[in-house]
Amino acid sequence: MREGTRFFVLWAVVCSAAGFAVASMGRFGLNVVAFGLLYAALATSWSWLRAAGLLSLGHSAFFGAGALTQAWLVTSGRVSPWLALGASAAAGVLAALPLIPALRLRPASFGLATLSWAVLLKGLAGGVLAFGMEGFLLPSAPGFEGAALPVVATLAVLALASGFGYELFLRRPGGRAAAAIRQSPETTSSLGIDLVGERWRPLALSAAATALAGALYAHLTGSVETAVVFSPAFSILPLVLGMLGGALHPLGGLLGTLILYPVDELILRPALPHAHTMAYGLALFALLVFRPQGLLPARIPRIPASAAPPRAPRAPFALDVLGLTVRRNGAAVLTDVGFTVEPGEILRVLGPNGAGKTSLLLAIAGRIPAARGAILFGREPSPRGAAARARRGLGRTFQAPTPFPDWTVRENVAIAAERAGNLGGVDALLADLQLTALRDRPAGQLSVGEGKRLEIARVLALRPSVLLLDEPLAGLSPEASERVSGLIDDLRRKGTAVVWVEHGPAPGRLASQLLVLEGGLIRFRGSVEEWEAARHAPAS
Amino acid sequence: MLLQAVASGVTLGLIYAGVGAGFSLILSTGRLTNLAHGELVLVGGYILFVLCHGFGWPWPAALAVAALGGALLGIALPPLVRRLPRREVDGLALTLGVAFVLQNLLLLGATATYRVMPGGAWLQTVALGPVVLSRVTLVAAGGAAAALVGLDLWLRFSWTGSGLRAVSQSRPAAASLGISPVRMERVAFLAGGATAAAAGGLVLLTRFLTPGEGPAWTLVALAVAFLGGRPAAGALLAAGIGLGVAESFATVLAGGAWREVVASGSVLLWLLVRGRTLLSDA
Numbered sequence: 001m002r003e004g005t006r007f008f009v010l011w012a013v014v015c016s017a018a019g020f021a022v023a024s025m026g027r028f029g030l031n032v033v034a035f036g037l038l039y040a041a042l043a044t045s046w047s048w049l050r051a052a053g054l055l056s057l058g059h060s061a062f063f064g065a066g067a068l069t070q071a072w073l074v075t076s077g078r079v080s081p082w083l084a085l086g087a088s089a090a091a092g093v094l095a096a097l098p099l100i101p102a103l104r105l106r107p108a109s110f111g112l113a114t115l116s117w118a119v120l121l122k123g124l125a126g127g128v129l130a131f132g133m134e135g136f137l138l139p140s141a142p143g144f145e146g147a148a149l150p151v152v153a154t155l156a157v158l159a160l161a162s163g164f165g166y167e168l169f170l171r172r173p174g175g176r177a178a179a180a181i182r183q184s185p186e187t188t189s190s191l192g193i194d195l196v197g198e199r200w201r202p203l204a205l206s207a208a209a210t211a212l213a214g215a216l217y218a219h220l221t222g223s224v225e226t227a228v229v230f231s232p233a234f235s236i237l238p239l240v241l242g243m244l245g246g247a248l249h250p251l252g253g254l255l256g257t258l259i260l261y262p263v264d265e266l267i268l269r270p271a272l273p274h275a276h277t278m279a280y281g282l283a284l285f286a287l288l289v290f291r292p293q294g295l296l297p298a299r300i301p302r303i304p305a306s307a308a309p310p311r312a313p314r315a316p317f318a319l320d321v322l323g324l325t326v327r328r329n330g331a332a333v334l335t336d337v338g339f340t341v342e343p344g345e346i347l348r349v350l351g352p353n354g355a356g357k358t359s360l361l362l363a364i365a366g367r368i369p370a371a372r373g374a375i376l377f378g379r380e381p382s383p384r385g386a387a388a389r390a391r392r393g394l395g396r397t398f399q400a401p402t403p404f405p406d407w408t409v410r411e412n413v414a415i416a417a418e419r420a421g422n423l424g425g426v427d428a429l430l431a432d433l434q435l436t437a438l439r440d441r442p443a444g445q446l447s448v449g450e451g452k453r454l455e456i457a458r459v460l461a462l463r464p465s466v467l468l469l470d471e472p473l474a475g476l477s478p479e480a481s482e483r484v485s486g487l488i489d490d491l492r493r494k495g496t497a498v499v500w501v502e503h504g505p506a507p508g509r510l511a512s513q514l515l516v517l518e519g520g521l522i523r524f525r526g527s528v529e530e531w532e533a534a535r536h537a538p539a540s
Numbered sequence: 541m542l543l544q545a546v547a548s549g550v551t552l553g554l555i556y557a558g559v560g561a562g563f564s565l566i567l568s569t570g571r572l573t574n575l576a577h578g579e580l581v582l583v584g585g586y587i588l589f590v591l592c593h594g595f596g597w598p599w600p601a602a603l604a605v606a607a608l609g610g611a612l613l614g615i616a617l618p619p620l621v622r623r624l625p626r627r628e629v630d631g632l633a634l635t636l637g638v639a640f641v642l643q644n645l646l647l648l649g650a651t652a653t654y655r656v657m658p659g660g661a662w663l664q665t666v667a668l669g670p671v672v673l674s675r676v677t678l679v680a681a682g683g684a685a686a687a688l689v690g691l692d693l694w695l696r697f698s699w700t701g702s703g704l705r706a707v708s709q710s711r712p713a714a715a716s717l718g719i720s721p722v723r724m725e726r727v728a729f730l731a732g733g734a735t736a737a738a739a740g741g742l743v744l745l746t747r748f749l750t751p752g753e754g755p756a757w758t759l760v761a762l763a764v765a766f767l768g769g770r771p772a773a774g775a776l777l778a779a780g781i782g783l784g785v786a787e788s789f790a791t792v793l794a795g796g797a798w799r800e801v802v803a804s805g806s807v808l809l810w811l812l813v814r815g816r817t818l819l820s821d822a
Contacts, residue, residue: 272648275645279638284634386819
């Protein structure tokens with residue numbers, strides 16, 4: 001089914017079900033509809049985070065912040081409920097601010113951070129802030145009493161807007177960046193995409209929408225208790241409903257709510273008033289075991305053929321490594337390593353296993369810190385962090401191919417080309433690396449050799465000024481090796497400074513200079529001729 | 541008052557260490573952050589309550605049955621966990637679902653009423669200089685410490701214990717030595733469930749139980765396991781006591797609402813400082 005059709009069909013079912021509920025059950029039916037819309041908005045805004053590879057186990061922090069702010073402003077501040085809604089959304093964003101440092105964590109660790117933050121915020125709100133644990137009884141305000149029409153209409157708009165917002169997000173560069181992070185953070189960072197910066201937007205939007213839902217909940221129930229609005233239920237329900245419908249689809253939260261919530265409200269709650277929420281636990285259980293992706297398939301943001309205006313390549317610059325010492329787990333893996341690679345030069349790095357070759361690349365790329373020494377780009381200090389160095393003009397390949405598995409081969413190259421303003425060159429690169437026939441295949445299905453060629457295509461699409469290659473020819477056929485070597489030489493001739501790590505003793509015919517490492521120390525540094533002479537000289 | 545707060549914190553911390561031990565074992569060997577751990581603690585407490593209060597059993601016998609109940613629940617998890625495509629993330633959601641189900645079953649079976657062990661000679665206090673503690677608290681804290689030391693000795697010196705430690709460090713390397721990671725995982729879940737439920741029994745000896753308390757105990761277990769770092773008696777005891785003393789001081793100085801703030805704040809801080817980042821495998 002097409003996405004547009006799916007949208008209209010699902011909302012038509014929602015409207016029909018809501019109309020039937022109100023017509024057959026009157027006031028109670030309107031309440032059910034209002035809470036259904038509330039949960040749909042919550043589940044959809046929770047799902048936004050999954051699109052960025054984040055898992056929240058503590059959305060009650062934002063829900064509670066919104067509900068308490070709304071209740072406090074309307075009750076103590078006598079502020080109009082409409083005006084207070086804006087402040088409540090802002091409170092949700094404020095409640096998300098302390099989680100910014102947690103955005104660099106893996107999804108599971110981020111989930112535990114949100115869980116802890118929700119409990120912490122509940123304690124702070126109840127024990128420290130002015131709200132207290134007792135909460136508020138909201139005064140009657142015209143149009144805002146219980147499931148009044150303005151409240152229900154606002155909830156419907158919120159449910160609709162959160163779905164639309166999710167869809168728009170997926171179509172924007174931010175959505176593509178978020179999808180890239182979800183698939184492979186390491187590769188995303190190597191394209192110059194800031195992991196924390198790109199994840200902050202979906203978190204803030206999700207928090208704001210959740211806080212708005214909390215604010216409307218305050219009017220629906222007429223009272224707000226701190227312990228209730230911060231309760232784990234408002235973290236778990238959106239999680240279950242979002243995952244049931246399909247958290248990687250903008251309509252997943254709505255579908256999950258449409259299926260599970262009426263069953264709970266109309267059948268289970270009357271039958272098991274104290275244990276009806278067991279259905280959510282059982283649904284989660286069954287879902288994870290039998291259909292972990294949820295009912296709707298993941299909506300993968302596509303990379304359009306012309307998403308960014310073309311840009312000229314960056315100017316070439318030299319790479320200087322000065323007295324670099326790197327420690328990992330307390331032990332020195334590189335000691336006092338130094339060299340310069342001028343634009344248009346290739347430095348070939350050789351050495352046995354454990355020599356420190358990959359650590360050298362990681363340090364230059366900004367992935368591991370230098371204990372001592374300096375790395376200069378164009379004779380100036382290099383920026384901090386892997387993404388910042390990539391934005392400055394550094395490209396790198398990985399020893400093992402690390403593609404974005406959900407995207408096609410073309411999209412894997414296009415996401416890099418988009419960052420460099422080089423989308424026009426994608427097809428030529430695919431042809432150069434004999435990937436044209438594979439252009440529409442998901443990159444997760446490639447062989448190791450094909451993946452290696454894709455790595456090269458992706459990094460060439462970035463048009464880097466400094467290129468770090470980690471065993472780019474390993475696993476390639478002689479013909480493919482020749483072709484890749486030729487492309488690297490082409491790039492060198494255009495002025496790129498290349499650091500090329502290969503395992504084994506052969507210096508390679510393209511090397512301008514050689515660096516031989518052993519046990520983290522420089523054993524040799526000089527020209528290929530000098531190295532050959534040193535190797536063949538008598539032992540004396 | 542200062543000494544009393546420290547003493548209360550230490551005894552509370554010993555019980556916390558017991559609560560965190562099973563969680564830590566499942567986390568290290570089973571590679572699962574078990575968000576249903578608090579509910580396993582509660583199940584143990586309720587089994588003890590029913591057997592002691594309803595059937596008049598002596599508490600040590602009831603504690604053994606509680607541990608058995610926890611072990612059975614623990615061993616039910618590995619077949620489900622092994623089906624998950626991404627254990628790290630999906631395991632959180634799965635155990636959250638288990639927690640929800642267990643919590644509702646407890647509500648159905650035991651209602652939301654607070655359960656406490658009946659009083660008697662146990663509640664008599666013992667004065668140790670300026671510090672006054674109830675006998676039951678000392679028994680529960682001593683029991684938790686003894687259980688932890690027993691667990692530690694088992695992990696250090698038994699054949700199974702060394703297998704568990706091997707699997708927790710590297711599954712492929714352990715498998716290459718003929719140690720079955722699947723079997724060790726089962727043992728970890730079984731022992732982890734038993735330890736959690738036994739700790740729940742000790743909790744009931746000292747305080748009340750209610751079905752809604754599971755998440756709070758899970759948070760305590762998370763804090764102890766993260767701060768302790770590994771399932772070793774010394775590390776867990778230090779983490780448990782540190783948390784217990786901090787909570788005790790927070791309660792004395794600022795009130796009961798700060799109790800959960802200490803545990804959740806510890807977990808959050810640990811994650812921000814030591815948590816695995818997106819790029820932490822370099």
